[in-house]
Amino acid sequence: MSQKQSVRINPVGALSDVSSIFEIRNHGLSQKEGNKSTIRTVSRSARDEEIIRNSGLFDEEFYYNTYPDVKIAQLDAVKHYISHGAAEGRCPNADFDTGIYMEIFRREISPGENPFSHYIRTDGKTFYSSRGMLENYSHASVHKAVSRMEKLALFNADDYIAMNSDITTSNVCPTRHAVIYGISEGRSVLSGKHLAKTMGRLAQKPAVLPDIPLEASVKKRDLPYTIGVLHHSSGNVFIRDIAKALVDQLNQAGLNALLMDETYPVDKKPQLCIFCGPHEFFFLPGSDDWKKDEIIRRSIMFNTEQPQTQWFVRGLIYNLMGSGIIDISFQNMELFSDAGIEGLFFSPPVDVAVRKLSPEDQTHSLVRVLPLSCRKEANPKLPFSKRLIDVSFFGNHTEKREKFFARHAEFFSDYKCFFYYRRMDGPIAEGKMYGILSRLAGYVASHSKISLNIHRGNEQFFEWHRIVAQGMACGSVVVSEECLPHPLFTAGTHYLTESTRHIPNLVEWLLRSADGKKEAARIRSNAFSRIMNGQQAAENQKRLLQFISSQWKIISHDR
Incomplete structure (x- = not known):
């Protein structure tokens, strides 16, 4: 190797021994000059080490698991990578390929500089394929996203490969491929089967908000x-x-x-x-x-x-x-x-308040189909028996909902119902045609005895703000399929659940039997008490402040 030849790529793209480069450069120098060179070398290594450690991108667990000889020898992973690992083509994490990077940037990397240190130091000035379709974001952000995806229980790498068989020829690990390519390409990323298993496990766990420490005041x-x-x-x-x-x-x-x-x-x-x-x-x-x-x-x-x-x-x-x-x-x-x-x-708070429609809303076709007595202001405290709409529902088309309403159409035809159910692909944007919906849902619920919640699919997702919580705040009894546990609202206490097959039986019992009407009164009372609970609202606000404070400490130091 000549004195001018400072970098050599071996057949697998690994960098030759960095230490040999320094030895060649010192060859023939006086002892004094050699010592100076050694001092510069140590300084560079220390600088590389500082850059790599401060970046938080070096994955020690990955390094030890991938290169067990380093772990067995009980060597410091970062120091080993700088002194030997990079030269041997070893990688500091699952995302960064030392050999490939050296091939691309061998002319830009200073003699003796660690390639990973160069990558971190020049972020935004060099293009490296490890960011895929997210090249506009820093390697730190992409690395963070991939690391988090690896731990996200909703994602299963084996299922991702099964759903995207063409990526089996890629040398990118499936988790990383999903983040830097799959999501942006519109691929199937989360498998329905794995989602069902994951959410099913969570459905078995109670939803309990953490206690707030007594010293939890935020300055x-x-x-x-x-x-x-x-x-x-x-x-x-x-x-x-x-x-x-x-x-x-x-x-x-x-x-x-x-x-x-x-x-x-x-x-x-x-x-x-x-x-x-x-x-x-x-x-x-x-x-x-x-x-x-x-x-x-x-x-x-x-x-x-x-x-x-x-x-x-x-x-x-x-x-x-x-x-x-x-x-x-x-x-x-x-x-x-x-x-x-x-x-x-964060559960968006809802108000127990009289709801009114504007004069413009009154002319809307969705309002004109309401009985005349239901076009006036809607009071959530209106007694159950005096409400003129028996059952209401708001939601977009899904296959599951289609089957439900088709199967029970004859049953609901015997009752006064208001069902907003339509096919819509895009967002329901503010405007003359659809902007009324956010107001109308609560308005109709305040005139309804029962608000229905039929899930989009079979995932039991709690339909939160617009359907469940707003229905309760409007004084209607929420009748729902079984939902995932919620920390504020409990089935059988604040709302009622039943299978889709037997929801009509529950609706009929609530509307037509004395016991059902008594149960409706109990559920309404409990729901009002929960929504108007001042202590609960104060605790939620404290949690919000604590979260904002903890995030701000992190963000304000990220310069």
Whole structure:
């Protein structure tokens, strides 16, 4: 090897022994010069070590498991990688291939510099294929997303390969492929069978909110001065409602929160951003300016989607890359927390209040089909017996719902029903045609004796804000299929559950028997008590403050 030849790639793409490079460079120098060179070498190694350790990207567990000789020798993994591992073609984590990187950037890497250190140091200036279709985001964010995906119980690598047989020829591990290619390509990422098993296990566990420590007070200095809760202006109107509910909670807690959308100037963004419905926000037009690594990694994502949907999968990229996550599903929050993402369960509060429709709403075709007496203001305290609508339902078409309503159409024809059920592929956006729906659902529920909850599929997902909680707040009795456990609402206490086959029997019993009407009164009373529980509301607000404070400590140090 000549003195000028500083790097050699072996047949498998590994870097030759780095130490030999330094020895060749010192050959023929005086002892004094040699010592100086040695000092420079040690300094470079120390600098590489500092860069690699501070990045948090070196996976010691991976290194020891992949190279057991290092573990057996009880060597420090990072030091070994710098002094010998890189030269031998060993990799610092499952995502970074030392040999491939050296092949691509051998001319850019300084003599003697560790390739992984170079990768970290020059992030954003060099392109490396390890980021796949996420090349606009830093290697740190992509690595974080892949690491979290590996721990996310909803994902199964074997199922991913089975659903995408063409990737078996890829040299990228399936978890990484799913994150950097699969989600963006619209592939099948989460298998229905594995989802059912995972959620089935969670269904066996009680949903219990953690206790709040007595010393849990949060100081203002530990909180951001400004918070923006962002939704997309062309997105689902119900997402906007949830975003507004969070803004109201933050402001009631003494914070300075603002409801924003994608048109807000990015250069004037608040200190902390919370993106409500990332599956919508980052995919609908006009949000490109917000798709920046420095924004995503320092923001909180507010997931509102169910795991079995394509929208949940689409939003996973941002849920995995963000700082923390808020979720309306207790089970989703637990799954994200187990994957290493600090999470908060947030149930949007609902008001027990008289509901009114505007004069413009009164002219809408969906209102004109209501009985005249139901077009006036709706009082949630209206007695069960005086409500003129027997059963109401709001929801989009699914195969499961189609079978339910087709099978029981004759039964419901004997009752006064209001069923908003239609096929719709895109979001229910604000506007003259559909904007009324968020108001109408609560308005109709306040005139209904029973609010039906039929799940989209067989996943037992708790239908949270619009159907269950809002139905309770409007004074109707929620009749639902069995749901996943909820920390605030309990089946048999705040709402009633039954199989789809026997839901008509339960409805008939509630509407036509004395015992059923007595049970309806009990359920309504319990639901009102839970929703209007001041202590519960105060505890939820404390949890929200604690979460924002803990996230802000992380984000404010991420410069």
